[in-house]
Every structure is written in structure tokens, then in C-alpha cells.
Amino acid sequence: MAATRDQIAAAVEAVLPAARADLERLVRIPSIWADPAHAADTEASAAAVAELAGRLNPGSVQILRAEGGAPAVVAQWPAPEGQPTILLYAHHDVQPTGGDELWTSAPFEPTEREGRLYGRGAADDKAGVMTHLAVLRAFEGRPPIGVTLFIEGEEESGSPTLPALLREHHELLAADVIVIADAANPSVDTPALTTSLRGLVDVVVEVSLLERPLHSGVFGGPVGDALTALTHTLASLHDEKGEVAVEGLHANSGTDAAAIAVPEEEFRREAGLVEGAEFLGTGTLAERTWHKPAIAVLGIDAPSVAQSANVLLPRARAMVSMRLAPGEDTLAAREKLAAHLKAHTPWGAQVTVTPGSGVAEPFALDANGGSYDAAKRAFSAAYETATVEMGIGGSIPFIAEFARTFPGAAVLVTGVGDPASRWHGIDESLSLSMFGKGVRAEAFLLDELAR
Template sequence: MTDLRDRVNDLMPGVYSDLAALVAIPSVSSIPEHHPDVQHTADAVAGLMTGLGCPDVRIVAEGGQPAVIARFPAPEGAPTVCLYAHHDVQQAGDETLWTSAPFEATERDGRLYGRGAVDDKAGIAVHLAALRAFDGRPPVGVTVFVEGEEEIGSPSLARIMERHADLLAADLYVICDSGNWQVGTPSFTTALRGLADTVVEVRTLDHALHSGQYGGAAPDALTTLIRLLATLHDENGDVAVAGLATAEPFALDYPEDRLRAETGILDGVRFTGTGPIADRLWGRPAITVLAVDSTPIAKASNTLVPSARAKVSMRLAPNQDPAAAMQALQAHLLAHAPFGAQVSFHGGETGSGTVVPSTGPIASAATAIYADAWGEDVVEMGQGGSIPMVADFQRAFPEAEVLVVGVVDPDSRMHGIDESVDLGDIKRAALSEALLLEHLAREASV
């Protein structure tokens, strides 16, 4: 055990350097112009696996962005562990708001800043460090699976899993794409919300009208859309759409003063919703208006606009069927259309939430292993974000155990400006993973 600790510690400077090189590639899967960068990152990850001496490294794409599958065969009688991460990232947004350039990894005060530094190229770094601790010869079978389109809902993942099931089959899946209760405290994610989104369009007129001539009688689409969107929540900010599920309450206390510090909510602004904060964030539905299409202010005139659109996103309780939730949302919007406006829907994605049991023999052992590696007890928590592929793995490989871990912390700002990761947490997570592989090998030899 001491040897692994020393080995991981010695390896980290090189791992941080490799992580910085990955961050420098703007692998934004949602923008077609960056698809060559997504391919570049897949090639880079494949190169890192080849550099470890992995005998079977493949880049696969089943109609979507490229994923990397690297397989280290299991010794006789040993189990196989699949280590998951993703190499695609979100857009950087307004780059002028970043303290340092988003695609130039920058270290400040023990944190590495850059788009993808934590979500989820840090997951790749964790797996890389754990495998390097064994000089690329892990004591159990290991399959590294690094996906290339998680940030756009993993549209081709099901095809990859179906067509390459023999390559991805494992006894344990370690999904390194989640978060911890705080820096230095390991956590297992035991519940993940699902998601559903759609674009709703409101039409009130067949052409634009002069607001002075017809305002006061003819409804403009933008005001009508605003009124419609306002019906999605009650006066307390709780979701008002009927038929949406809620999960069992969480035992973990999430103090409001902590949430206030983490979110940067402005003075005088109240939080939305009622009930325990952990339940609001992890076990209940949430609805957000992500964007609105209408006339920009710079091009505004005194005109009643005939149509307006908004993208509406829902986060769903872990036990909610996303298709049923989409139907409930659309039924609500149709039923509450002001002034008899025409309401239609365009596109949309859904993803399943999931409950991740922590009672299996591997998960129980992992609890002690991670606590030893971090020097802190493991916290079981939910995540408000969605990782639909966890449910996909559970359905495809029902006999396997799943661990959902990661290195996101309350200060990471994933998807936001100045995304970052605590470098010490990467080292602790890598050590935990290496110790877990060692434990599985020892158990298999008994």
C-alpha cells in the first residue's frame, strides 16, 4: 500500500502535464467547427493508452463523435473493471470573462483552471495515474472507456454499447464524472437526476403589427410566451407541472449558508422552492428557461412580434421516466397557453436518472479504501446534474456494480467561467482507484 502511495505521488507532475495538454484542445462536441478537435482529443487519449503499453486501443464511432476503448486483459481468474470518463467539453462562453484563457491550462493556488479541467478531462487524468502506478500492467482486467459526446447527451452511446458490448463488459464500472461533498472529502454519488428539454414556440399573429396601432388588443407572442413560462412555477418557485415524480428524502443536511456561498447568490435574493435543500437539488424536478429567441434589443422596433420561442430544460427525480415527464411538460404548456395562443414543440432530448446502490460487496470495500486514501470518511450524496449513461450501463450490464465518483467540488464551476479542479483531489482519487484495483486482485487470488 505504501508503495502505491509513493508511486502515485511521484507520477502526478507528469499526469498534471498530460491533463494540461488535453485542456489545450477545444474539444467542444456541440459545435461542428470543433469536431476535428474532438477527434484530436480522442487521438491524444488513444496515444496516452498506447504509451502505457495497452495492447488493444481502439477509436470507435457509431454515427457520432469518437470514443476510445483501451483494454488491458485480465489475468487468469481476475475481474475486469471499466474506467469511464469523457473527453468532450462545453463551450467556453464569453472568453473575455475568464481570468485566464479557457483553453490554456493555468495553475493558481493548487487548482488547475481551464475548460474541461474538471469536467471531465480530470477523469481521464485519474485513470491515467492509477494505471501508471502499475506501469501499465494492472493486476486485474481494465477497460478504459473515454466517450466523446457526453456533453450533448451521448446520442450514439447506446449504439456503441450494443455493437461493442463484448469490449465493454465488466464486473465493475467506475464512472469518474461526478463530484465530492467538498475539497478533500471523497463522495459516492448514489442518485442522479434525469433530464428532458424541448423548444416551445408561441404564435399569436400571422405577421408583425405596429404596437401603437394594435397594442392593447392584439397579443404579441413574446409577452404571451413570458406569461406561459411563468406558469411553470408557483409563487414559492416550486415546479407547478402536474405528474412529475419526487425521490425519497435525502438524509444529508445541506446548509443554506453553504449554498449561498457556493452559488454567489446576490444579497437580498431568495432561493427558489421549499423543503430541504438536498431534496430540491437532487431529488425533485427543476425547470429552467435556458434561452429565448425573439427580436434582439439592438433591432427592436415598435412592433408586436408574431412568434417567439424558448428552450425549456427539466431536471428530473432519479425515479422519473423522462418520456412521461416530457409529456407532462408539454401538456402543461398546452393547457396554460394565454389568450388561446398556438403552442408547438420542436426537438428535445431526454435522459434517465438513476439510483446507484452502495450496498454491493465491491462498493462496501471501496468505501473503506477511499476513506483510507483520502483520510476522510466517504459521503454518500446525490447530484443535481444528469449522467444518463449510468443508467445505460446498469441496463446493459445488470450483474455489474457501479461506482460514481469524481473530482468536482463546490468551487469547480463546471460548465461555467473559470472552471477548475483541485490538483490534490486528482491525486487522492487516483490513489483510491489504484488501491481499489489492488484490492480486487487480492480478493480474486484468495
């Protein structure tokens, strides 16, 4: 006889203490795959995840990798007769800390404060890893549907070898439903399905104005400098309202942006805006964050203030990053950005625009159909409030890759982050109450799909 929802909720409650302890164990491993100095830590992280999965299903666990890639953990629970298979995805690698000394508590020593667990990876995405494992524990290793656990090891590096991994193990990873536990909710108490993500491109723009450095006193006035020319170019990327000024880029309103009101004061506080700083652009904060392009200058190559001298710089360059609204053509948008930069470089300076390494397609899905309905019922029951659809301003490049590789599968993008989680930032944290709700929601989802 199938378990009742109350029985499933009780089973989840029983496994949460051990799941939290294991989450803390994972957070203590600095699995920063992007840093070669932490390659061994990433291997240790994969081994720890494999050991936890192996407790539930001995003999089913594999550590896989494509050539040159990070270790990924895969475990399988075959589907009972007539039942679907769900793929549960998360990643065990984490971002660099951004400076250990800036954290309130050590980034790799999990610390609880006011109902939140602080530590790098506590939310992104070791909470996703432990959500999946806790659900499997709640079912005592015998889930009501088929389950493939897939824990990647290089998401924070852009998942460069994931396409190869999906091709090489296509049959192993094929599923009817794919749950990507790497997103967030609009608040601790409101569950969400993420239905849109912005894309990403970046370029390096270099401005050359002189053959060599010149004395600013002798030549300054009639002769300009490359750094000032570059700043003019970069300033042209936004209009006086802060809207992106590159012509021809796509934007849309999005029904999710209209349905979810983002409180301005809360958004300002979480962003850490200084007093008097204004928001850029027009429209609601949700529209600006999820459904409109955004441009930022991420770095400039030029002398530091301490190393500056009275010379006119012959050349200067900058890294320009652009987020793209769902529906945008990524490569076409990069060409539009390059054309704008070239057209707005002053004083006859030479300008070159080189594509950067960052490319991520925007993504949008239509959250209709049986699997989505089941997810909405499950999440609403677990959180005791209606499930909403929302966008994310950031990019998760591999989601489009999953959709392409498994076109018949329903893709559900979920997670246990919230606006206070500070993913990729200083003092990243996880709401422990939301972690419990997230585990309960996913357990209810497996039960809904079985029915």
C-alpha cells in the same frame, strides 16, 4: 506478493507530477466535439490519450467509433487468473468555453492559482482520464485485476452514438465493475459515490395570437401580443414559493440528501447569486438540487431590445428545460409539462409544444454489495474520512445505458470535481490536492477488488 497500501500510496505519489503534466497537455487541446470547427481537435485529443495509454500497454490500444460518432479510446489489461475485470470510463471531449474573454486566464492554457488548475476540461473530464492513467502507471502497467480503459469522445454532446458503440463492442467492454469517473464530491476533503442523478427533458413552446404584426398604438389595448402571452405562460411554471407547478411530477427526499448538509452561503457564492436574490422552492438545498424537479427557460425567440419596434408580435416561442427526480417517467413527465403549458396560455392564443432534442433518464442505484463496500473502504482510506453517498442535480444520460447493457456489473459513479470546479462554466478548475486523493482512492479500489 501483493503490494501494501503504503506501497501503493507511495507509487501514486511518484507518478502524480507526470500525470499533472500530461493533464495540462490534454487541457491544451480544445476538443469541443459539439463544434464542427473543433472536430480535428477532438481527433487530436483521442490520439493523445491513445499515445498515453500505449506507453503502458503497447499494442492493446484501439480508437473506435460508431457511424457518425466521435473517436473513443479503448485499451485492455487482461485479468489474472480468478480476478475480476473493471471498466474505467471517462471522456476526453469538453464543453465550449462560453466566451474566452470571460475567463480569468485563457481557457485552453492550464494555469495554477491557489492550489487549483484552471482550464476547460481540467475537471470535466480530462481529470477523469488522467486519474485512470495515473492509477495504471502506479501499478507500472500491471494492475492486480483486469482493466478495460474506455475514454469516450462525445459525452458533452449527449453521447448520441454510445448505445451503438456498446452494442458493437459488447464483448470487448464487458466487465464485472464499471467506474464512471465523471461526477463530483461534496467537498475537496470528502469522497462520494454518486447514487442518483436527475433526468432531463426539454420542449419548445410557441404561442400565436395574431396573423401578422400590428401597430401597438392603433390596436394595443383590446388586442394582446404573443410575447406577453408567452411570458404569462412561462410564469405559470412556478408557484409563489418557486416550486415547480406542473402537476403530477415525482419528487423524493433521498437518504443522501438528508445526510449531506449543503452550506447555504457556500452554495450562494458558487452559484453567483446577486445580492438579495432568493433560493427557489422548499426543503433542504440537497433535496431541491438532487431529488425534486426543476424548470428553467433557456431561450426565447423574440426581437432584441435594439431591434424592437412599436408593433404587437404575432408569435413568440421559448425553450423550456425540465430536470426530473429519480423515479420519474421521462416521457410521461414531458407530456405533463406540455399539458401544463397548453392549459396556462391566456387570451385564447394558439399554442404548440414540440419535444426538444434533450432527453436523459433519471438514474438511481442501490450502493450495496461487495464492490460498493470495497469502494467505500478504498475511498475512505485515501481521503482519511468516511465516504458518503450523494446525488447530482445534472444528468449523465449514458449511465443508464451502461446499466442496461451490462446488467450484471456494479456501477460506481465517482469523480474529482467539487462545488468550486464550475463544470461547464467560466473558470472551470480542479483541486490538485483532491486529484491526488482521487488517484490514490482508485488505486486502492483496484487493490481491494483484487483481495
